[in-house]
Structure formats: C-alpha cells, structure tokens
Amino acid sequence: MSTTPFDHYARGHHDHDHAHDHDHDDHQQPNPANEHDNGPPGEYEIMSRAMQELLEAKGIISAEQVRKRMELFDEEFPYRGAQVVARAWVDAAFKTRLIADGRAACAEMGALLEAERLIAVENTPDVHNIIVCTLCSCYPRALLGMPPTWYKSRNYRSRVVFEPRAVLREFGTELPDNVTVRVHDSNADMRYLVVPMRPAGTEGWSEEKLAGLISRDMLVGVTVPRVPV
Ligand code: FE
Secondary structure, X not given: OOOOHHXXXXXXXXXXXOOOOOOOOOOOOOOOOOHHHOOOOOHHHXXXXXXXXXXXXXXXXXXXXXXXXXXXXXXXXXXHHHHHHHHHHHOHHHHHHHHHOHHHHHHHOOOOOOXXXXXXXXXXXXEEEEEEOOOOOOOOHHHHOOOOHHHXXXXXXXXXXXXXXXXXXXXXXXXXXXXXXXXXXXXXXXXXXXEOOOOOOOOOOOHHHHHOOOOHHHHHOOOOOOOOO
C-alpha cells in the first residue's frame, strides 16, 4: 500500500497532542455526549468532517476514495486478523515471529498496522487474554476493521478490568477456575491481538478452513473458537 495524502488522513490524528486515532475527547474532558453514546458529534468528529470537506474541495482526495477506504474497513480488514492467527496455527516459525514482533509479522501478510507496536498474546491452557482500551477505543483496525459498539462502550471498558470473568460470562465464555485471566489495555502506540488456542479436532485442516473458525470476538478475547458439532 503506497502512502498518499489520503492515507495519512485516513489513519487519523496521529500528530495531534494525545496521538489517538479516533474521534473522541474522553481523555481530557469526559463528555457523556460523544460518539460512544450516540450523542451529537464530538470535537474531533466535527474536525475530521471539516477536514474531509476541505481535502475534497481542494481536489486532494475524492469522496470516492473515502468511500473505498471505508469499504476496506468493512469488507477486507475484519478478516485479516483471522488469517494471521490461522497462519500462526499452522506455521510455528510464523507464530514465533508474530509473538516477537507482531507488526512485522502482520506486514509479511500485507497488513500494515496503524500503531507502532502490535503485541500478540497467546492463550494457553493456563492463561486467557482479553483486550480493552480503558480510555477510549484503541483497536487493531488493520486486522479487525472498525471496533464493535460494545468494545467502545463505557460498560465494557470499565468492567472488564475489575470483573473480567463476569464480562466473559455475558459473552457465553466460561473458563475453568485455574485459568489466569489477563486484561491488556491498548493505547495509541500499542495494539493487542489475542492468539486463541487452536481447537482440538482441527488436525489437518487448511489455513483457510481454520480461518473460518476464527471470529473478531475471539481475537479480542471475549470468546474462544470451537469446532462446530
Ligand atoms: Fe483508545
């Protein structure tokens, strides 16, 4: 993917003071009327709309480019995380590279992360990982597309830290008591990806078939993959 003025725009506000890549103002002034709560648009959303209109008026980007970019978020990006994890399941060397440097490993598969670091955290029989952004909605968009509404909700962001097992239960995920639950807090520079355990009964499956088992929620850590009976 080449870098164009549009790419820079689409990746958001990396250059502004608190370097977040989405539209909200939770960090400085908690405001119940922002995008997360379906209120009127926040300051950054208004700024980003104004910027888009200006770039269109100057002929730097077209509404068509914006639409195509948003389609990528909706159509292609959400599947890339599953492809990365399926590759890690079948290719031990790739998994080692993914754990060592997630950003570089994803780049091998053509996924350019929007943050400086991607930390891939592996679930094991003893440890289950969950991802949150307690401040807002930092999320590995290049791998999972746009974050779901529940991920951005105050309910999830505040509760998952204090009662992760209760939150997991609401997603239908019951973990044995001996499993340690680790909650990872994302931020502008650092995104996380959960690498779930490959389910038993998938021996010999192709990478593509394995990817079909993996959903977005599993890569955030709120559910776990199972082989359909
Ligand atoms: Fe955030």
